[in-house]
Amino acid sequence: MTIVVVMEQVPDVVEELAIAPSGTDLDRDAVSYVVNEYDDHALEEALLLAEATGDEVVAVGIDTTGELDQALYTALAKGARRAIKLTGDFEGTWLSTRAAARLLVPVIQELEPRLVLTGVQAPDDLDGQLAPTLAALLGWPHASVVIGSQLVDGAVQVRKELWGGMTMTLELELPAVLGVQAARQAPRYVPISRVRQVMREASIETRDVETPGDLAPAIMRLRFPEEAGQAEILTGSASEIADRIIELLRARGLL
Amino acid sequence: MAQRIAVLVEHLEGQPTDVTFELLGLARRIANTNGAPVEALLFGQGVRHLAETIPADRVVLVEDPRLRYLTPEATAVTLAALLRADPPRLALIPNTSLGMDVAAWVAAALDWPLIAYCEGLEARDGQLVATAQLFGGKILADVRIDDRPTVISALAGAFAADAMQPEPPGTIERRDPPSELAALHTRSVVLERPEAADVDITRAEKIVAVGRGIESKDNLELAEQLAQALGAVLAASRPLVDAGWLPRSRQVGKSGLKVKPKLYFALGISGAPEHLEGMKDAELIIAVNKDPKAPIFSVADYGVVADLFEVAEALLERLEG
Incomplete structure (x- = not known):
């Protein structure tokens, strides 16, 4: 049986971001892309599930960056059995969640998985998270903020994190969609030599898909948060800064 | 489409969460600009008493054993059925663990626009404009809300709760559970408190x-x-x-x-x-x-x-x- 993992590449928010002259998108030339960290957790959780059951993990992604191959080969190197890349006239565009979900649904239906896993959220999912959107379009039960899962008799048992360490355990009939916050264990590491080997031995299936009409979210403008309430920046050498911090703490009776 | 602002009441273990009151405060401020009513949507089992504490013009109450916990599926199908039957101007849902399961599902099921991670919402020249936090909080997006009913998934802590003392609701309206609840694919639910920690x-x-x-x-x-x-x-x-x-x-x-x-x-x-x-x-x-x-x-x-x-x-x- 099949478990689908949907993987997306997103701008690396650790890097400095710039806004394009249009004001409605990031300056994509200045962006470096990484796999959405939550998708990495979704892949790990899928691999753990599959290792317990013998399911086949299929990694699926929409190539909006022209760089998705690397992510999919890495997924194959980690243990995914197949990788499918959707290509179309959307490279370099900001694909809305709804548009992405509409592209993914036919592929998912064709694969007939018993589970679909993806990251709980993405840095750019302005029109909502992918997992519940997919679930609505597929008509399957779902849960987000998943921190652990287990396949049991015709169902998947998931732990969903609420807040304050409180969790809700749900049993969803299959097929189901999970938005993964964190896999049961940290995503596995795979050496680059192994990825290279996979690149020689395995191949990514490519599907050219029709571009949906409504691609991007309706943004008026992007802006940086106001500087108001900005911290007072302490400068100097590390030891000068340490002195200043200790002074601050003493002044407030915290030392 | 009515002008009213609908707010999903999030509650856990018999208590509405703080963000619920923040969203009700936001709804009130938006409603004040055009005199629209604020409607709170309260789902659960044995939660009639909570309706008395919700500061809204109307509390719509749906009680059913399958809504005892606000599970993703049961909450989403109930909310979608209500909104479909009588679309509001805006539906405000907290962008919390429970709300995240519901907002995107409902918006996709109804084919309504959704603005997630909302930290600002105001009327500018008669136009509603939402501000969303993106890219790990490094970028804000101003999004114009068009004339369609729109789902807003709002961040906890971003909006002030209504400064006015919560008044008892104008009306409490009980609605029948929607037929969709009869065909749920979610089986059992258990809530777990965190394990005792070494340090609090x-x-x-x-x-x-x-x-x-x-x-x-x-x-x-x-x-x-x-x-x-x-x-x-x-x-x-x-x-x-x-x-x-x-x-x-x-x-x-x-x-x-x-x-x-x-x-x-x-x-x-x-x-x-x-x-x-x-x-x-x-x-x-x-x-x-x-x-x-x-x-x-x-x-x-x-x-x-x-x-x-x-x-x-x-x-x-x-x-x-």
């Missing part, structure tokens, strides 16, 4: 919190030493907990714990919105991060743009020397 970070006066910038598990020792020297407890942002470096009881943020210590010393935490939600009310926030644009500096009182290890070591030297 919500009660700590001083916290040293570490994030991704700490780079490796081995470096936690330095942070732990610094915490000890300051008389603080060690906490962390989510990635470190997900990596298994520290237990969940040490996690600060939206899915972790909300803390309000006298000192929050953040080392290598960039300050994703989910993290800020859990610590921005600390009395004194000092943040060390290499990236001068890290969002943590927007809530910190004092910031240091530097290598956290150098600063931590210099501090340790003084505190221990």
Whole structure:
């Protein structure tokens, strides 16, 4: 049986971001892309599930960056059995969640998985998270903020994190969609030599898909948060800064 | 389409959550601009008494055993059925663990627009404009809300609760559970409280919190030493907990714990919105991060743009020397 993992590449928010002259998108030339960290957790959780059951993990992604191959080969190197890349006239565009979900649904239906896993959220999912959107379009039960899962008799048992360490355990009939916050264990590491080997031995299936009409979210403008309430920046050498911090703490009776 | 503003009441263990009142406050402010009614949507089992505490013009109450917990599927199908039957101008849903399951599902099922991660919402020249936090809180997006009914998934802590004393609702309207509840694919539900923790970070006066910038598990020792020297407890942002470096009881943020210590010393935490939600009310926030644009500096009182290890070591030297 099949478990689908949907993987997306997103701008690396650790890097400095710039806004394009249009004001409605990031300056994509200045962006470096990484796999959405939550998708990495979704892949790990899928691999753990599959290792317990013998399911086949299929990694699926929409190539909006022209760089998705690397992510999919890495997924194959980690243990995914197949990788499918959707290509179309959307490279370099900001694909809305709804548009992405509409592209993914036919592929998912064709694969007939018993589970679909993806990251709980993405840095750019302005029109909502992918997992519940997919679930609505597929008509399957779902849960987000998943921190652990287990396949049991015709169902998947998931732990969903609420807040304050409180969790809700749900049993969803299959097929189901999970938005993964964190896999049961940290995503596995795979050496680059192994990825290279996979690149020689395995191949990514490519599907050219029709571009949906409504691609991007309706943004008026992007802006940086106001500087108001900005911290007072302490400068100097590390030891000068340490002195200043200790002074601050003493002044407030915290030392 | 009516002009009314609908708000999903989030509640857990018999209590509406804080964000519910924040969204009701927001709904009231928007409604005041055009005289529209505020409608609270309360789902559950045995929750009639909660309706009395909800400050709204109307509370729509749906009670059913299958809504005892606000599970993703049961809540979403109930909400979608109500909204479909009588679309409001806006449906406000908290962007919490429970709300996230519902907002995107309902919007997709109804084919309505959705604006997620909303931290601002106002009427400008008769137009509603929402502001969403994107890219880890580094970018804000202003989005014009068009004439269609729209779902807004709003961040907890972003909006003030109604300053007015909560008044009893004008009316409480009980509705029948929708037929969709008869065909749920969710079986059993169990709520679990966290395991007893070694340290209760919500009660700590001083916290040293570490994030991704700490780079490796081995470096936690330095942070732990610094915490000890300051008389603080060690906490962390989510990635470190997900990596298994520290237990969940040490996690600060939206899915972790909300803390309000006298000192929050953040080392290598960039300050994703989910993290800020859990610590921005600390009395004194000092943040060390290499990236001068890290969002943590927007809530910190004092910031240091530097290598956290150098600063931590210099501090340790003084505190221990």
